[in-house]
Amino acid sequence: MNKNIVVAGLGHGGIVAAALLAEKGFNVTVYEKMSEGTLGHDWTDMFEPKALDFAGLPMPSADKFRYKENMTFSGPSSQKVLTQYITEKDMQIIMERKDLYTYLIDIALEKGVKIVYDCEVLGPIINGDRVVGIKTAKGDITGDLVIDSCGMNSPVRRNLPKSFNIQNEIESDGKIIIYRAFYNKCSDDEISGKFKIILYAGGHPGISWVASHEAYTDVLIGRFKPFDEKEAVEFTEFLRRTNPRLGKEKLRGGSFAEIPVRHNLSVMVADGYAAIGDCAFMPMPLIGNGIANAIMAGKILADTVSENKKESYTAKNLWSYQVGYYKKVGALIAPLQCVKSALLELSVKDVDYLFATEIATSDDMRIIAGLSTPQEAIATIKREIPQKIKSINNNKHLVAVVMDVGAKMCKVLTLSLRMPERWDKEKVAKWAKSYDKAFK
Ligand SMILES: Cc1cc2nc3c(=O)[nH]c(=O)nc-3n(C[C@H](O)[C@H](O)[C@H](O)COP(=O)(O)OP(=O)(O)OC[C@H]3O[C@@H](n4cnc5c(N)ncnc54)[C@H](O)[C@@H]3O)c2cc1C
Numbered sequence: 074m075n076k077n078i079v080v081a082g083l084g085h086g087g088i089v090a091a092a093l094l095a096e097k098g099f100n101v102t103v104y105e106k107m108s109e110g111t112l113g114h115d116w117t118d119m120f121e122p123k124a125l126d127f128a129g130l131p132m133p134s135a136d137k138f139r140y141k142e143n144m145t146f147s148g149p150s151s152q153k154v155l156t157q158y159i160t161e162k163d164m165q166i167i168m169e170r171k172d173l174y175t176y177l178i179d180i181a182l183e184k185g186v187k188i189v190y191d192c193e194v195l196g197p198i199i200n201g202d203r204v205v206g207i208k209t210a211k212g213d214i215t216g217d218l219v220i221d222s223c224g225m226n227s228p229v230r231r232n233l234p235k236s237f238n239i240q241n242e243i244e245s246d247g248k249i250i251i252y253r254a255f256y257n258k259c260s261d262d263e264i265s266g267k268f269k270i271i272l273y274a275g276g277h278p279g280i281s282w283v284a285s286h287e288a289y290t291d292v293l294i295g296r297f298k299p300f301d302e303k304e305a306v307e308f309t310e311f312l313r314r315t316n317p318r319l320g321k322e323k324l325r326g327g328s329f330a331e332i333p334v335r336h337n338l339s340v341m342v343a344d345g346y347a348a349i350g351d352c353a354f355m356p357m358p359l360i361g362n363g364i365a366n367a368i369m370a371g372k373i374l375a376d377t378v379s380e381n382k383k384e385s386y387t388a389k390n391l392w393s394y395q396v397g398y399y400k401k402v403g404a405l406i407a408p409l410q411c412v413k414s415a416l417l418e419l420s421v422k423d424v425d426y427l428f429a430t431e432i433a434t435s436d437d438m439r440i441i442a443g444l445s446t447p448q449e450a451i452a453t454i455k456r457e458i459p460q461k462i463k464s465i466n467n468n469k470h471l472v473a474v475v476m477d478v479g480a481k482m483c484k485v486l487t488l489s490l491r492m493p494e495r496w497d498k499e500k501v502a503k504w505a506k507s508y509d510k511a512f513k
Contacts, residue, residue, distance in 0.1 A: 079216035086349035087222020089371025092181040106193040113170035124365035128372035138166040145266040148428030149273040196232040204345035218386040227352040247335035252305040254327040259320035332361035339505035342391035358410035373397040392496035404489035408482035430464040447486040
């Protein structure tokens with residue numbers, strides 16, 4: 074008999090896993106709290122289409138996306154600028170969030186996924202050590218496997234028993250609060266760096282961007298502490314001083330959202346359960362891009378599930394999903410979390426000083442883009458950090474910070490290589506504890 078897969082929430086990773094499993098003959102039903110046709114924020118997203126290729130999905134139709142140009146990064150004073158380096162295979166596309174949802178949902182429906190809208194998921198149904206279903210506002214639903222794609226605050230993950238060793242709550246500094254709005258373009262002045270990312274802009278710990286497009290200017294304000302609309306409006310005014318194209322007329326957006334920006338969940342699976350996407354904290358630490366990672370995770374999870382289709386889904390046979398995801402994505406993005414934590418401890422002056430001394434250069438962006446294994450990353454960090462600190466030799470405090478970040482990055486990369494290849498509850502719990510601790 075075909076297995077019943079219950080997907081909680083229509084997150085990007087969940088839809089991809091659902092589509093690929095339905096294609097292989099599984100009975101897949103997604104339970105989503107929103108109404109049909111209302112999913113997606115009123116803004117655009119950028120992500121690497123190579124993730125679609127990895128999942129074996131076609132490109133969206135050409136009129137629904139465009140390629141993104143390279144971003145520039147600067148410190149609070151915006152004086153020194155680093156340019157992102159993207160190889161052709163890693164080029165990102167920009168797409169309306171609503172179009173991306175339509176594209177993925179259409180694929181899922183075509184492959185036989187059933188979607189129940191207006192159905193809030195309330196929590197897991199547990200039987201002994203196993204997740205056997207979900208409680209929803211429309212009643213209890215049971216299945217052979219629950220894929221948790223309910224986002225960062227999933228009520229399923231948050232209500233799992235402690236004995237599962239899956240982190241229930243996200244730390245307050247593990248997420249970034251985002252305000253996003255599109256404004257009119259009020260000048261045609263040529264500007265350098267059309268897609269500018271500014272760290273600690275205006276002295277606020279966080280990351281912001283101003284992206285100039287043909288017809289509008291896209292503003293994103295991300296902070297690690299809560300802020301309100303009044304502060305967002307004042308800050309946008311501040312950004313106008315150095316961004317002449319940024320007009321005053323708000324065209325779209327203007328709302329707040331949160332993204333997890335920390336290392337991935339150190340345990341993503343349990344008997345009858347797998348977490349994916351923002352629920353498993355998959356976005357890039359610091360920057361918050363999570364769509365491509367969720368899509369790739371969807372493919373890895375679907376492969377794991379279909380390889381074990383004759384068995385009941387246990388942590389033991391779902392574990393290769395986590396191992397596969399860490400190998401493909403998680404291990405290499407985790408060091409960014411060490412950089413983020415260090416930045417949060419620094420003063421605005423220190424951050425600007427680090428940019429001014431060119432401790433990181435555009436060339437480094439190229440080196441980072443070329444890394445494909447934790448071993449390569451460790452060797453690069455060990456080679457580059459002693460060179461880097463030469464430029465800040467007269468600032469002992471910053472030398473210590475940079476050395477500490479380098480050591481932590483190597484430690485988390487080394488630990489990722491030591492993740493148990495096979496599930497053993499005790500060994501996994503021990504590994505997860507030391508992995509989580511390495512970021513502190
Ligand atoms: C402002 C902003 C800008 C971003 N820009 C980018 C970008 O440019 N590129 C990029 O790669 N990433 C971006 N991200 C991150 C990206 O949105 C996520 O990483 C990605 O969507 C994967 O998240 P998810 O689908 O797992 O979770 P979510 O997007 O949170 O989706 C969860 C789904 O579950 C549903 N749900 C939640 N709770 C329940 C419940 N109780 N019952 C039933 N259903 C429920 C939700 O309605 C939603 O459909 C951005 C995020 C934000 C907030």
